Amino acid sequence: MGVETLTMISATPSPFARMNRIALHEKGIPFELQNEVPWDSTTATRNYNPLEKLPILLFPDSENQEPVYDSAHIQNFIVTKYADKSPKLVTGDINLDLKARQLLTLSEGVLDAFVLIFWESKRPENKQSAEWLARQQRKIDGGLAAFESLCQSRQPKSSEYIINDTYTIADIAIACATAQIDFGSMRPGWREKYPELAKWYTKMEERDTFKKTYPVMFEVKDSVV
Numbered sequence: 001m002g003v004e005t006l007t008m009i010s011a012t013p014s015p016f017a018r019m020n021r022i023a024l025h026e027k028g029i030p031f032e033l034q035n036e037v038p039w040d041s042t043t044a045t046r047n048y049n050p051l052e053k054l055p056i057l058l059f060p061d062s063e064n065q066e067p068v069y070d071s072a073h074i075q076n077f078i079v080t081k082y083a084d085k086s087p088k089l090v091t092g093d094i095n096l097d098l099k100a101r102q103l104l105t106l107s108e109g110v111l112d113a114f115v116l117i118f119w120e121s122k123r124p125e126n127k128q129s130a131e132w133l134a135r136q137q138r139k140i141d142g143g144l145a146a147f148e149s150l151c152q153s154r155q156p157k158s159s160e161y162i163i164n165d166t167y168t169i170a171d172i173a174i175a176c177a178t179a180q181i182d183f184g185s186m187r188p189g190w191r192e193k194y195p196e197l198a199k200w201y202t203k204m205e206e207r208d209t210f211k212k213t214y215p216v217m218f219e220v221k222d223s224v225v
């Protein structure tokens with residue numbers, strides 16, 4: 001069965017959209033990018049997602065398929081709806097796939113903390129909450145420590161992937177979360193602190209689908225805070 005061209009509402013630096021773009025590229029599902037700045041007043045995100053956030057996946061047959069939003073949900077949608085397309089990005093084992101989804105949620109949470117820190121840091125210094133920032137920073141440290149531990153305990157040891165020897169949505173999610181910390185220079189020296197994660201991540205970023213989706217910064221025109 002052929003697949004019609006989908007539309008992915010994305011932002012050039014968005015790690016959330018990046019996960020979905022990588023999954024679509026890996027599976028060879030054709031899509032057009034509609035790049036947006038979701039915080040600008042002109043954004044189309046609110047036409048499709050009451051939360052006014054991207055990524056959002058749109059379908060040519062909009063009468064029968066509503067927009068799909070939230071990166072983790074889109075990822076699950078892609079692996080379920082296009083299960084016949086390789087790579088499957090899931091293992092087929094219920095428990096392992098539940099673990100992959102848990103790691104997707106963990107990565108999404110790390111990235112949510114990243115975005116909150118980004119915006120809190122943009123407020124005038126006397127309006128920023130040091131406690132709030134510290135709370136979000138803890139989530140990033142917790143996530144990175146968990147990623148390092150997963151990389152250290154990989155089975156088999158020679159595997160390129162987090163869950164056994166299968167390439168899954170967990171690999172994409174953890175690599176995209178790690179990339180954003182690196183891209184945003186959030187944790188200088190992280191490679192030394194988390195050496196197994198650094199080794200694993202470097203290899204993941206060599207994939208074509210990762211190379212062509214690496215984040216690119218954008219400018220936010222409107223004041224949103």
Ligand SMILES: N[C@@H](CCC(=O)N[C@@H](CS)C(=O)NCC(=O)O)C(=O)O
Pocket residue numbers: 011013014015016038039051052053054055069070071072108112115
């Ligand atoms: N947890 C959401 C987060 C998505 C998110 O924060 N997207 C940002 C762009 S990278 C956004 O659209 N923010 C607009 C807003 O928060 O109003 C997901 O995984 O889809």
